[in-house]
Amino acid sequence: MTVLDGAGPLAAPRHLLSIDDLDRAGIERILDRAASFGEVAEREIKKVPALRGRTIVNLFYEASTRTSSSFELAAKRLSADVVSIRAATSSVTKGESLKDTIATLTAYDPAAIVIRSPHAGAAQLVARWTDAAVVNAGDGKHEHPTQALLDVYALRRRLGALDGKRIWIVGDVLHSRVARSDILAFARMGAEVTVAGPPTLIPRGIEALGCTVATSLDELGEADVIYVLRMQHERMSEAYVPSLREYAMRFQVDTARLQPHQLLMHPGPVNRGVELSGDAIDSPQALITQQVEAGVVVRMAVLYELLAGSGAAAEAPAPATDRAEAVPTA
């Protein structure tokens, strides 16, 4: 492999902690791999033996339905042994117990640890403490890279390339790790990203991620894709907006605002009647179900790329026979 300077493509990463670990070619490699697994998913037997005999730990410090179940299913479809842990979080000693927990889990010699944590940088810390490949399944309000990859995957299947597409991310950007990873991933794939929401929910300095900011939906008609974020009721106690009613009047995406040429996305779970109206969710432009479907194959691709694909660490190659069987032609 050639040694590349800073301007060249990123080396295949050992972990997936942030979208910043991937350049455009790296994202495309994962999405192409996901597409090939998509063919497997259409077979009657949806399993490939790529990670047979290897252990994947899912460590979730936050409630999650679709992310944890899709990681679990992805690992099982790759024939890995899966241990899923839903850890209760205490307040201050959480970090300590995280380090201790990782030390304990490392004793099982896992090939990968998938971690979700309420704290930014937790996945990065875990990567420092273990030899396993680490996948960030959401850390605080920082990043959720596999969500961004599945969003790009679902969009690519509908639109082809994202180059020049206008994508509006609408709602509570301040508290959204999905927004941060999506801004980075969409921009890297050539889209023009705008974030829109009440100024109290748009973090100061967000433009530095490569997006423009709007504080109304007046220009929403220019968007090719509207990506609506979940409005979290518990935030309302801190009065970021005066009321959900006023928020919905200004920022709810409904069929009056959603135009026929526009695609609609949402990371789930949706608050019907708050950020999205019921009829918008059920409209033909909505990709929400496709996003969920993409979750399994994209996470299969991430695990495969880190553990058995071109990015796999030299110390843990998949047996050649497995690899030959496992890789469907993309």
Place this chain on the structure above:
Amino acid sequence: MSVQQLFGATRPPAQLLLRGAHALDPRSDLDGPADVLVRDGAIAEISAAGALAVPDGVETLDAEGLHLFPAFFDPHVHLRTPGQEHKETIASGTAAAAAGGYCGVVAMPNTSPTLDDASQLRAVREQAEREARVPVGFMPAITRGLVGGELTEMAELRDAGALGFTDDGRPVVAAGMLRRALQYQRLCGGVIALHEEDPSLSGHGVMHEGAVSARLGMAGIPSISESTMVARDAAIAAYEQARVHFQHLSCVESVEALAAWKAAGARVSGEASPHHLTLTDETVRSLDSRFKMNPPLRTEADRQALIAGLRDGTIECVATDHAPHARHEKEVPFEEAPMGVTGLETAFPVIVVERMTAGAALLDLPTPRVAVGEPANLTLVDLGESWEVGARGYASKSGNSCFEGRTLRGVVRLTLAAGAVAHRVEVGVGAAA
């Protein structure tokens, strides 16, 4: 001064001839190779290099090639005693100070329990007299328990040796409470030192609010959280003609407010820390909790404003805000980690001389000087030698240095504090020539 205000263990007074070091002390008009004779812990003679004969009973240190400075003074450190001795003790914190070239430090009151009454002050004084390697001054709390509800018995605390008062770690939120403390200062004296922050603006912030916090998705502490309180409290100080010192300034707007109120005649002063003078919030992209402190590291423009403020005298001195935390406490996700970094052992090579001694004058203490008749408060530094921070451990009990792993130039070889040898690196001293 009638009341004793610095407390340290009694150590044998030094008898030393420091030969040939480049002595540098602008206050004494010294800038060149010299022999400095220390007898019975005081500077007895200064003369041209090689001119002094060695008196009986005096050890000679060949210091050619090294630099001799007045030892440094830090008006802002956390010695964590009592209550958090797993982070630092008076012995280890003052050993770190000595290793950094300091001849005196001032301990903050946010201990457990809070240093807020005279009996506790007497207890920590006694402990300092047993184990402090360099003299320690104490600043008890302005308000009991640091909660801003009622004043401490400031007059009694002053009689017991309090240098001044601070609620450091927290602001005095209510303007009326601060005003009362400043009025009471007229009765008892003692500088009032303020940690400036508006909790309603800081919220749950863990780092500077800006492009980096937006990227990392972490709650930000905006600059205005500090600067609006600096402006408010400088106005109250001016109104009451009180003496107020602003701790660890971090942003452009605070430096501007301080300069404006000084120009208006307010008796206000400021300090800046080595980390705010050298690092920015860009370091937080690493998500390393060693870059977490309060106030947070801010932008390059803020850093430049602090340097300019230090140069033009708006900011009087460098203070480390040495804030030790145990390794396990810092080895957690950034948002969970405690605020604070150590600083005593790295301040000098990070900052270099300027305003390293000025902290004493803020507290009406004599400024360390290289001058005949002065107590020997001296630090001997090898500017030709570099060292990797942390490679050989720390004198402090804690290793949460934001400079760990960096190579810094300038090794402290010898520190004389209050006339006694407080720190000495045997290897290399005298061998530098």
